[in-house]
Amino acid sequence: MAFPRMHLEHEHEMFRSQVRRFLQQNMSAKVPKWRAQGHVDREDFRTFGAQGWLCLWAEENFGGPGIRDIRYDQVLQEETIRWTDIGFFHNAHSMLVGPYIDSFATPAQKARFLPGAVSGATIMGIAMTEPDTGSDLAAIRTRAEDRGDHFLVNGAKTFISNGIIGDLFVVAARTGDKRGQIGLFVVTSDMPGFSRGRHLRKMGMPVQDTAELRFEDVRVPRDNLLGDPGRGFAYMAECLAVERTMSAISSLAHAQVAFDVTLEFVKQRQAFGQPVGAFQNTSFVMADLRARLDAAQAYLDQCVMLSNAARLTPEDAAAAKLLCSELQGAVVDAGVQFHGGAGYMDEYEISHMFRDARIARIYAGTSEIMKGIIGRGLGLGERALRG
Template sequence: MDRDVFEPEHEELRRTVRRWVQDEVAPEHPRFRTEHVIDRQVWRRAGELGLLGLAVPEAYGGGGIDDFRFNAVVNEELCRQGLALGSAFQIHSDVVAPYLLELTTDEQRQRWLPGFCTGETLCAIAMTEPGAGSDLAALRTSARRDGDDWVLDGAKTFITNGTTADLVVVAARTTPDSRNRGISLFVVEKGMAGFQQDRQLEKIGQPEADTAELFFDGVRLPAGNLLGDVDGGWAAMMQRLPQERLSTAISNVAHAGRAVEQTLEHVRTREAFGSPIGSFQHNKFLLAELVTELEVTQVYVDRCLALHVEGRLDATGAAKAKYWSADVQNRVIDACVQLHGGYGYMAEYDVARAWADARVSRIWAGSNEIMKELIGRSLGL
């Protein structure tokens, strides 16, 4: 399908990224899944290709490109290879980047952004807690002043890039009993005393994604590791969540699209009763439905991408894109598994891995139920 949202320079980048993924990432992908981590050389190579700091000003080693469509291209091509690859890079480049660009002082940018762009400084963001889940205002991780420093205590869970991250943006309560009004953001760096990031979580899918619990036991943070204003964390997070949810939607559609491509290849060559199974009316109609549903979803997500580039994507639009694309992704890939028959349940097949990898899309970046709540509020309900 033609996609008017992209221009020739975006497609030029796409060719570069696809070639890199095919030649360098794909051959090592099975090893990443076995070892439960994406090799740091992949990050450094992405840095060499200029893929990590697209929006970072050139003065700090980035591309200086204020156009999220370039990020979308990188995201799509990584997700065609594996959803976990896309999510790991998305957290670094799409989610953490705005915090380090927009809430930092020049001294902080000089300290953190060059390594961010080269892949030497891998980033994560820590919002979710074991007892809070999607209710960010209920977080219990706390930071208290001690002289010029802050002392951080608490725990976070389900953190992508958690054990390997060199820099983690952490949301913590700085004013007790104040819900969303008393939250601040801090940067915690690998190796700080009291910071533990060594508990990797076992998941039913995306084994190559480094997902972890993080623990903070009296971590002493200098004043220069506060991001933005004291008690300004809630507003900062709410302003930046739409980009995260848009990025997730972009991933969902690209991931499902690759599963459909592989399924079409399968039904054209797999025979039953003397005919390709794709020629059976039921299968033909089902694939017609899947392709149509995916293309309609792609049009909406592309529209949201265009609005975001123009600075006009609101939280409601992003919530719609996130929840709908996740539902479509899961329906589509489940049908692709069925069309593969018994082979679709074999772990050696891409479609089986895609099915397991996709399930979390309806949970992360705000569960689909939370997205519907946000949409409902926009209707005055």
């Protein structure tokens, strides 16, 4: 039995029941198709939009409900992972890309971009990572040359989520020669010079479409610039705490499901005349994981409340992301081990979950980068000690 979660109120649990019922009845059966084709269907985003579940924070005049309470996004993500697939990246659309529009777009820009994002007619992605830069965003090479009424964007991005089905991308591009002098630009898929590269095949997460994007003399209107053309790096840093919190929510939700799948299996599967769960090693490992999951959930829930209060620090978010992604890896690994040979077979869900989980310690900042952020917050690390 999971530890009670005191940060959720009656309204959140009512929302959970609504989401769970809808997903069970309308979307769970679609998962095999998603996995086979390598992406969700566009209609699935429109379905979420019709339910009012995309960009919950968007104001009513842009078509949204105006709910600025991340607990609802947390519940939505937990139920999505439990009843569909972790690769359905509506959370990237709403809570990774969306905050850039929310925080840095003008009212006129919001009026242009948000209604489609809220309805699901426009699917959003964010284009930061490049082939040779990885997590070093200050070193990106994509350039945006100021041409007066527009910017001319040239470059390439890789590992872009929603890259195949996406319509609108927030693109990070260099606007000057200084390291970290970056602007954020809204590029739509119908702009001449924009093209998609390969639909990238991955170890796991087949449902989450990942692609290369190319920009060849793309004329981006000045009206598509978000904020100051030289402050994009600061904007990205500002939004990373929420991104990492959402990543932690996904990791822990996935870990909770993997634990439940494994617990049911070890209670039923027989070995040497008794259930696998009757062996002391199985019992001890599962007990340890249950305690760690509950402790991580309590910490993450507090981070969600701090985020709601605009008090979440980069160190807090990094710790949540580190803790939850590492625990996710431990849970799915134990799950495969306790399933035995069955855990290595595609017909068992734990096999998919094991492969899907591995990326969590890499995207949104690797575990090593999370440790560096936490260490600098303690006044440690080479950069912190040298000043």
